[in-house]
Amino acid sequence: MNTSLLTQLIVNGLIVGTLYGVVAMCFVLIYKSTRIVNFAQGEFLLIGAWTCWALLVKFAVPFWLGFPLTLAFMVLFGILLQIVVLRPMIGEPIISVIMVTIGLSMFFQALMGWIFGTFARPFPEVFSTANVTFLGLQIQTAYIMSLIISVVVMAGFYLFFRYSRMGLAMRATAYDQQVAQSLGISVKTVFAVAWAISAVVSALAGVVVAMVSGVSSALSFFGIKVFPAVILGGLDSIVGAVVGGLIVGVLENSAEFVDSQWLHVGNLYTIAPFYALVIILMIRPYGLFGTKDIERI
Amino acid sequence: MALGTSLRPCGDYRTDYAADTTIFETPAIRYVAVLTVILLLCAPFFCNRYILNLAIQIGTYGIAALGLNLVVGFTGQISLGHAAFFGFGAFASAWLNNRFGVPVFFAIPLAGLLTMAVGLLFGVPAGRIKGLYLAIATLAAQFILEDFFARAEWFTGGSSGAMAAPFTLFGTALNTDKTYFYVVLVYVVVLYLFASNLLRSRDGRALVAVRDHYLSAEIMGINLAWYRILSFGLSAAYAGIGGALFGHYLGFVSAEGFTILVSIQFLGMIIIGGLGSIAGSLLGTAFMVLLPEVMQGAVGLFGQKSPAMIQGLAYLKEMAIGLAIILFLIFEPDGLAHRWRRIRTYWKLYPFSY
Numbered sequence: 001m002n003t004s005l006l007t008q009l010i011v012n013g014l015i016v017g018t019l020y021g022v023v024a025m026c027f028v029l030i031y032k033s034t035r036i037v038n039f040a041q042g043e044f045l046l047i048g049a050w051t052c053w054a055l056l057v058k059f060a061v062p063f064w065l066g067f068p069l070t071l072a073f074m075v076l077f078g079i080l081l082q083i084v085v086l087r088p089m090i091g092e093p094i095i096s097v098i099m100v101t102i103g104l105s106m107f108f109q110a111l112m113g114w115i116f117g118t119f120a121r122p123f124p125e126v127f128s129t130a131n132v133t134f135l136g137l138q139i140q141t142a143y144i145m146s147l148i149i150s151v152v153v154m155a156g157f158y159l160f161f162r163y164s165r166m167g168l169a170m171r172a173t174a175y176d177q178q179v180a181q182s183l184g185i186s187v188k189t190v191f192a193v194a195w196a197i198s199a200v201v202s203a204l205a206g207v208v209v210a211m212v213s214g215v216s217s218a219l220s221f222f223g224i225k226v227f228p229a230v231i232l233g234g235l236d237s238i239v240g241a242v243v244g245g246l247i248v249g250v251l252e253n254s255a256e257f258v259d260s261q262w263l264h265v266g267n268l269y270t271i272a273p274f275y276a277l278v279i280i281l282m283i284r285p286y287g288l289f290g291t292k293d294i295e296r297i
Numbered sequence: 298m299a300l301g302t303s304l305r306p307c308g309d310y311r312t313d314y315a316a317d318t319t320i321f322e323t324p325a326i327r328y329v330a331v332l333t334v335i336l337l338l339c340a341p342f343f344c345n346r347y348i349l350n351l352a353i354q355i356g357t358y359g360i361a362a363l364g365l366n367l368v369v370g371f372t373g374q375i376s377l378g379h380a381a382f383f384g385f386g387a388f389a390s391a392w393l394n395n396r397f398g399v400p401v402f403f404a405i406p407l408a409g410l411l412t413m414a415v416g417l418l419f420g421v422p423a424g425r426i427k428g429l430y431l432a433i434a435t436l437a438a439q440f441i442l443e444d445f446f447a448r449a450e451w452f453t454g455g456s457s458g459a460m461a462a463p464f465t466l467f468g469t470a471l472n473t474d475k476t477y478f479y480v481v482l483v484y485v486v487v488l489y490l491f492a493s494n495l496l497r498s499r500d501g502r503a504l505v506a507v508r509d510h511y512l513s514a515e516i517m518g519i520n521l522a523w524y525r526i527l528s529f530g531l532s533a534a535y536a537g538i539g540g541a542l543f544g545h546y547l548g549f550v551s552a553e554g555f556t557i558l559v560s561i562q563f564l565g566m567i568i569i570g571g572l573g574s575i576a577g578s579l580l581g582t583a584f585m586v587l588l589p590e591v592m593q594g595a596v597g598l599f600g601q602k603s604p605a606m607i608q609g610l611a612y613l614k615e616m617a618i619g620l621a622i623i624l625f626l627i628f629e630p631d632g633l634a635h636r637w638r639r640i641r642t643y644w645k646l647y648p649f650s651y
Contacts, residue, residue: 037429088627094428095375099568100626102561107619114605114612224440227433235429271444274437278422281434285426 002261009253015143017249018150022205023222024229024241025157026198032174032236033194036086036097040105041202042223047108048074048203049123049210049219050116056124063124070207071200078199079192086195087188109220120216123207146208153201154242161238166193174236228273232280234290243288248273318497320490337482341475349474351586356481357543359582360488362566363575364535367492369564370573371501372528373508374423375432378439379536379563384446384555386412386537387544388453391461401464401545405484409538415442416533423529424522427511439557446552458551461544477546484542485579488535493575495531504528508573558615565622571632580633588621589614 023041030038051073055066085104089097161167172180173190181187206219229248233240255272286292311317321327341349365379390408393399399407422434446453453459463472464480471477495501506514507524515521544550562585570581592614596606606613629636 037432085623085627092626092630094432095369095373095572096568096626096630098375098429098432099564100623102564103619103622103626105619106558106561107616107623110612110615110619114609114616224436227436231430231433267444267447271440274440277437278434278441281422281426281430281437285430 006254006257009257010250012143013250013253014246015147015249016252017246018242019146019205019209019245020222020225020229020249021242021245022150022153023202024226024233024245025154025238026202026205027226027230028233028236028238028241029157029194030198031230032238033170034082034086034191036089037094037101038198039098039101039223040108041198041226042220043105043108043112044074044078044199044202045206045209045222046112046215046217046219047077047206048199049206049215050112051203052207053121053123053210053215054116057121067207070203074199074203075196078196081199082192082195087191105220105223109217113217116215118217120214120218122214123210140212143212146205146212149204149208153204157238166190170194225273228277228280231277231285231287234287236291237287237289240287240289248276251276320493320497334482334486338479341478346474349478351590353474353478353481353546355579355583355586356478356485357539357546358563358566358586359539359579360485360542361536361539362563362570362582363489363492363578364532364539365563366567366570366572366575366578367495367504367535368528368532370567370571370578371496371508372504372525373511374427374525374528375429376435376529376532377432377557377560377564378419378435378442379532380555380557380559381439381442381446382412382416382533382536383540383543383559383563384550384552385415385442385533386540387461387550387555388446388459388540389537390541391459391544391550392452394462395459401462402466405464405538405541405545408541409534412537412540413530413534416536417526417530419533420526420529423525427525436557439560443552443556446555453550453552458549461548461550463548464545472548481542481546484538488538489575489579492535496575500524500527505573561622562618565618567632568622568630569625569632571634574632574634576637577632577634580637584621584633585618588617592617 023045026044027038027041030036030041048070052066052070055061055069056063059066061069081104085100089100161171169180169185170190170193172183172185173187177187180190205222209219209222225248226245229244230241231244232247233242233244251272252269256269259268280287321330337352340352344352361379361383364382365376368374368376386408389411390401390404393404393407393411394401419435419438423431426434447455449455463470464477465471471480496505503514503519503524504527506517506519507521507528511521540555566581566585567578568581569584570579571577593610596610596613599606625632
C-alpha cells in the first residue's frame with residue numbers, strides 16, 4: 001500500500017472538492033432562489049475561463065485588470081441570460097425548464113468550441129512558482145490559491161446571506177415567493193442577482209481550474225460533476241453543497257487510488273461519483289442536509 | 298404540459314366512448330395517414346440515395362423518439378439517458394447476431410426485449426423518485442451505461458466497436474438503401490400503431506393519469522410505481538429496436554454514437570415535435586435530422602467566403618440544435634404538432650376563428 005500516494009490523492013481530492021463545493025454552491029443558489037435546475041453551470045466556468053484567457057492572451061491585458069473585467073462581463077452575462085431566456089420559463093413544467101438550460105449548455109459549449117477551437121490552451125503564468133512543498137506534499141500554487149479563494153467565497157456567501165439586505169430578501173424569496181412579493185421584495189431583482197452571483201462565482205472557479213490544467217471544453221464537465229455533489233448534500237442546502245463537493249472530490253481520488261492499486265479497470269475516477277449518486281438517490285433522495293419534500297393534497 | 302383539449306371543429310360531437318377513442322381523430326386523418334404510407338411505399342422508386350438515407354435516419358430515430366415521448370410526454374417522467382438505451386439496443390442486436398448466430402430478423406426484436414429489461418432495471422428508481430431527482434438519476438444511468446460500453450469488450454467490442462451484419466429475409470440481404478427503407482418503414486408503422494393503440498387502452502390512460510396528477514392517479518387505484526417502471530421499460534424497448542435498426546443499417550456500432558449529446562437530441566426531438574403527441578414524435582425527429590442538413594446547405598450557400606463558417610460547421614450544427622430547443626420552448630412549447638393543428642383548424646374554419 002502506497003501511503004504517500006494516498007495522502008497526496010486525498011489532499012488533491014480535498015482541494016478539488018472545495019472547487020466542486022463552490023460550483024455546487026452556485027448551483028444551489030440558483031435552485032434555491034429561482035427553482036431552476038441549471039444544467040449550464042459548467043458552461044459558466046467555460047465562458048469565464050475563455051473570456052479571461054482571451055483578455056490576457058489576445059488583448060494582452062494584465063491579470064489584475066483582466067480578472068475583474070471577466071467578472072464584470074459575467075455579471076452582465078448572468079443577468080442577460082436570466083432576463084432573455086429564463087424569465088419566460090417561470091411557471092412552465094419542470095421538463096421545459098430543464099431542457100432550456102440543457103439547450104443553453106449545448107449552445108454555449110458549441111459556441112466556445114467554434115470561437116476558440118477544441119484544443120486545450122495553457123493559461124498564462126500568474127504566479128512565479130509553480131509548486132510549494134507543504135508537509136512533504138507537492139501542491140501547486142494555483143491550488144493553494146483556489147483553496148483560499150474557495151474559502152473566501154464560502155465565507156462571503158455566509159456573510160452575504162446572513163447580514164446583507166439583499167441576502168435576506170433572497171432567503172425570503174427562496175422560502176416563499178408569494179409572501180416575499182407581498183412584503184415588497186422585487187422577486188425579479190432577486191432572480192437576476194442570483195444568476196449574476198452564480199455566473200461570477202462559477203467564472204472565478206473556472207479561471208482557477210484553467211490556471212492549473214489549461215482552458216478547454218473539459219471545464220464544462222464540472223457542471224455535470226456538480227450533480228453528485230448537490231444530490232449528496234441536498235439540493236437546497238448551501239452547506240450541503242460544500243460538504244457534498246468535498247465528499248465527491250475525495251471519493252473521486254480514492255476511487256482513483258483503489259483503481260490504480262488493485263482493480264485496474266480504468267476510468268473509475270469519472271464514474272465512481274455517479275454510482276454514489278444512484279445509491280444516494282435510492283436511499284435518501286433529499287440528501288444529507290436537504291429538506292424532505294412533503295406534499296399536501 | 299400537452300394539450301388537454303384537441304382542437305376539433307365545433308359541431309363534431311362524440312356520442313359514445315368508442316368514437317372518442319379511435320386511433321385517428323377524424324376520417325380525413327385516417328385517409329391522409331394511409332395515403333402517406335402508400336406514397337412512402339413508392340418512394341424508393343423515385344427518390345435518390347441521399348433522401349432515402351435521411352428517411353431511414355428519421356425512421357430509426359423516430360422509433361426511439363416515440364419511446365422517449367411515451368416516458369416523458371405521456372407519463373411525465375424525465376429521462377436524460379435515452380441514447381444509452383438506443384446504443385444498448387444496437388450493441389445487443391449485433392452481439393446476438395455475432396455471438397449466437399441469431400438471424401438479424403429475430404435479433405432486432407430480441408434486442409428490443411433485452412433493452413426493455415435494462416430499461417426496467419434503470420426504471421426502478423423511477424418507482425421511488427420523480428421530477429428533477431429522476432432526471433439526475435437517468436443522467437447517471439447515461440454515464441454508467443456509456444462507461445459500460447467502453448469497458449465490456451465481450452459485448453460491445455470495446456473501443457473498436459462491433460460489426461453488425463446486414464438484415465436478411467429468406468436468404469436475400471436487404472442491405473441497400475432502397476430495400477432497407479422498407480424494413481424501417483414496416484417497423485415504424487407497426488410501432489407507431491402499437492403506441493397509438495396502447496394509449497387507447499386502460500394502461501395507456503393510466504400512464505396519462507400518472508402524468509396529469511400522480512396523487513389523484515394513486516387514489517384512483519393506479520399502481521404508481523408499476524406504471525412508472527413500465528413506461529421506462531416500454532420506452533427502452535422502443536429505443537432498443539430503433540437502435541438495432543440503426544446499427545444494422547450502418548453495419549458498424551461504436552460507442553461514440555450514443556453520448557449524452559444524442560440523449561439531448563432525442564429530448565429536443567420530442568419537445569420540438571410536441572410532448573404527448575404521437576405524430577409529433579415523427580415530426581420532431583424529421584426536424585432534428587433535417588436541421589443539420591439545412592445548416593450545411595446554408596453554409597454552402599452563404600459561407601463561401603468565410604473559412605471560419607466551413608471549419609466550424611460541426612459547431613454551427615450543434616448550436617442550431619441548442620438554439621432550436623430554446624426557441625421552441627420559449628415560443629412554441631407545445632411543439633410542431635400543435636402548430637400543425639392550429640394551421641389545420643385555421644383553414645378548416647376560415648373565415649371564422651372557431
